[in-house]
Amino acid sequence: MKRYEKKSDDSSVTVLSFDTSTAAFTAAIVRDGILIDSIISFTERNHSVRILSEIKELLSRNGLQGTDLDAVAVGQGPGSYTGVRIAVTAAKTLAWAWSKPLIGVSSLEALAYGAWQGLQEANEDMAQDRDTWIIPLMDARRGQVYTSRFTTDHCGKWEAVDGDGIRLIVDWAKRIEEEATLESQVAAIWFVGETAPHQATIELAEQSGARLRIMACDMNAAAVGQLAELRFRRGERDDIHTFVPNYTQITEAEAKLLAASRGE
Template identity: 55%
Template sequence: MNNQEHPANEPLTVLAFDTSTSVLAAAIVRDGSILDSSVSLTERNHAVRIATEIQSLLARNGMSREEIGAIAAGQGPGSYTGVRIAVTAAKTLAWTWNKPLVGVSSLEALALGAWMELQAAPGAGSGNEGAVWIVPLMDGRRGQAYTALFAAQPDGGWTRIEEDGIRLFGDWLKKLALKAAEGDAGGKPASILFVGQTEPFAEAVAAGADGLAGTRLDLYPYRMHAGAVGLLAERRIRGGERDDAFAFVPNYTQLAEAEAKLLAAREERGR
């Protein structure tokens, strides 16, 4: 990682994209604002479409590569093939354009993007008296979810509570319930918001509500938006963080050893 702080008073334009899900998302972010973005449902054509999407986005805004200050990419986790496409594109652009490269968690971008969209809705924030836990979800198949945990504070603060991982969703719900009951991570949340690819987990969330009595549970289906990728990347860049383009690789994540053994045992019993 290359640390070279970008002065807070200097303009910074970030070209950001993510292909960790069925959505090919791209955006241009400048100084904390999303200038423009695109979202394409091209699950099997990310590799074919990504260059065209980037070119179209720049052309639509009358921008050349010289005006781009940094490249940002969702580093995963998510679709194995999809994550590789964004990482490869980011490395290629960083090398050929001689730009700084920054990777961000695709799960954090999913969580932040959904939260920003909700906060922008009319009447948002009214009656919000405590932290909201944000749980991003991507379907990992076989009862698993790519997920993490973040907290959005009433004062606008944003913190990570749990690292990215692929987890058995039923066990993950139990862990969330325990953390909430114990007031872990800065106190009991006012509500828990599951965002992203929520449909495969809706039934399990409803069934697990008893274990989270007193805590409001909400589901918010949401597609990836690269504006959040760019905003997270800008924070890293202004904090002096960069990634080495040569060493930049996807973050696939994997089941913890105990969970992997449990899943294997379940599959063995099911044969």
């Protein structure tokens, strides 16, 4: 086990964050909750090619070295299996080689958090005293999505209602609509992220009750860094050696073996 220097809560914290769980490669430097610099790129399908060059460039153009960082933050998934493995492997190895704490953040939570900040900036949500649900989506093919649910308000509330999972969008959207209709405290519902493939399904789920709103947006590592900093200030650390992506499901081969052992 490595030893980390203890940071008091009010000292400055600089975090390098990145995420490769979606089609975007994104990396950021966040200091005390503020985005210092970031990179977002869609040019390379294979994030493994450019990831370290981009990180190197990001650090050097901000005059930073690994030793200047307080933590390495990474989107832990879910998302593309290969994609998530790339960022997680880089984060584990960099944190280990630099002897820096590793902080994993749910890629879905980062997607939701980034979207919520965007909505606030655009002043899209007018209800001051009621809650907003943010439902991040990543396409998982065959009508499925990686998704979760957060509830938030304008006083800084940010809580998970449902954890990360793979769900059928048709059932999920219907359930959200039904629950929101019964819940008077909820003023707005936003499906955010990779919404395009599922727009029609979400619209169909809208009955007479709650209005389901949609905002397409990309993953942004700034949100990974901000969420990681909150964890860091709470004294939370991930164990570098045992840190793995959150795939949300076992492999197909394991599922088949399990089914066979149950005599299915």
